[in-house]
Amino acid sequence: MTVLDVRAVTKVYGQGAATVHALRGVSLTVERGEYVAIMGSSGSGKSTLMNILGCLDIPTTGQYLLDGVDVSRLNDRQLALVRNRRIGFVFQSFNLIPRTTAVANVELPLAYAGIKAAGRRRRARGALDLVGLAQRGDHEPNQLSGGQQQRVAVARALVTEPALVLADEPTGNLDSRSTEDILGIFDDLHAAGRTILLITHEDDVAARASRLIRLVDGQIVTDVRQQRVPA
DSSP: OEEEEEEEEEEEESOGGGOEEEEEEEEEEEETTOEEEEEOOTTSSHHHHHHHHTTSSOOSEEEEEETTEEGGGOOHHHHHHHHHHHEEEEETTOOOOTTSOHHHHHHHHHHHTTOOHHHHHHHHHHHHHHTTOGGGTTOOGGGSOHHHHHHHHHHHHHTTOOSEEEEESTTTTOOHHHHHHHHHHHHHHHHTTOOEEEEOSOHHHHTTSSEEEEEETTEEEEEEEOOOOOO
């Protein structure tokens, strides 16, 4: 089943002499269970594409279907619902709420979705167990290492059981051991059939994916299957 279907998407910023063509007719599909890495230098369109895939922005032209929903036609409220229910985000900066426990941080997407407290707590603890932090649920971010904070962020991304896990430079702020821990979790998620799209500038991180897409000047220049480098 196709999770992502991007059809001739363009993104243009500005007008006249200040016009910037950030994306120039990008097309790609991602099937359920794929593990895809997207790479590109600064100015390649990588961040713009991430924002569109994450429903944080909409294309200038073209279509984007996420899990069968034509995102291009949604209003702001509908986009917010798609972000909450169909996408699990993992960011470089963790984006955890300070002075709030790990469990409460993981619960947040469920709270926005209107899930009752008991159900939120049960699912949040289950998600923390998946990332090896079952015993750290009552700890606040400042009581956790960087790697543990990112694991909480991964648990938060998983708790809604999204169609897509979208990870934007998820190891950018981590040391080598914590990086390996997070990539190990992504390996396990891939093995369990999760759909993962990872944006990175690091070759060794991209090597863990089963498919590599490279962007240059707003266009896909390579899209290849690759032999994954095991942990």
